């Protein structure tokens with residue numbers, strides 16, 4: 210199993226896009242194992258985005274992600290799920306993201322790109338542990354539709 214952390218970023222929450230973005234993931238057949246609305250504080254933002262510390266956009270990224278509530282979710286699935294979600298999300302810069310992707314359909318600016326998704330299964334594990342306590346995740350629930358989504 211792989212897990213990806215998803216963040217519906219402040220701009221998407223403010224724009225009323227929680228539902229449409231969750232729907233994109235849900236209608237694909239992906240399964241949520243964690244979901245909540247939170248306010249990210251500065252320490253959490255710096256920890257989550259540690260790999261970008263020192264880059265030109267880092268401070269504005271921390272301000273952006275802490276500026277208003279976000280929705281965080283964990284999606285779990287078979288190997289390849291994390292890469293599939295990244296494809297669904299689209300390129301980092303919405304101006305260059307393909308139509309049909311979340312960023313390509315809803316955004317125009319790299320500093321307001323609506324959604325975070327883990328970039329590897331390893332990142333998925335690290336980021337899930339940052340945002341969720343084990344007891345907040347429901348790891349092994351089954352859906353009646355599961356056999357109709359996956360053979």
Ligand code: UDP
Pocket residue numbers: 261266270300301319320321322324325326328
């Ligand atoms: N970002 C930005 N300007 C840049 C590059 C990145 O504002 O030139 C922000 C943007 O919100 C992006 C986040 O920093 O989503 C993390 O960057 P990364 O390269 O990891 O992109 P992602 O994995 O989100 O596609």
Ligand code: MG
Pocket residue numbers: 328
């Ligand atoms: Mg990234």
